[in-house]
Amino acid sequence: MGTEQSSPYLDLELLEGYLDNLGKNIIEKMFTLYCQQVEIYLKNIESAQLNNSLIGWEEHCHKMKGATASVGMCQLHRKLKLFEKTDVAKEKKLILLEELKLSNEQAILAFKSWLESK
Numbered sequence: 001m002g003t004e005q006s007s008p009y010l011d012l013e014l015l016e017g018y019l020d021n022l023g024k025n026i027i028e029k030m031f032t033l034y035c036q037q038v039e040i041y042l043k044n045i046e047s048a049q050l051n052n053s054l055i056g057w058e059e060h061c062h063k064m065k066g067a068t069a070s071v072g073m074c075q076l077h078r079k080l081k082l083f084e085k086t087d088v089a090k091e092k093k094l095i096l097l098e099e100l101k102l103s104n105e106q107a108i109l110a111f112k113s114w115l116e117s118k
Contacts, residue, residue, distance in 0.1 A: 009110035011072040024118055031111055034071045038064065038104060045100065049093045057093065058084055073107040
């Protein structure tokens, strides 16, 4: 990986490997699927927060964490590792959820930008 390209949001080494081995078309399909699925994950995390369900929170953060890893969203993945096991009050989880949504938007924009440059 060249030093001219880096991203705090993305694992560019992983993504470049995908690009070399799978091709841009497959990466575009993976990204589209991620964007569809993440809406479900975020709704489920929000539902767990509203219902103050620790098990639901962990389960849905875990699923989203796996999805972020598979598409190389390293910063979001690190946040989810922390959020998944947190046992804070319902009100604090609302703040974490908003942070998660913002981080997801940033990661999606970074991914789109990277993909457009290929």
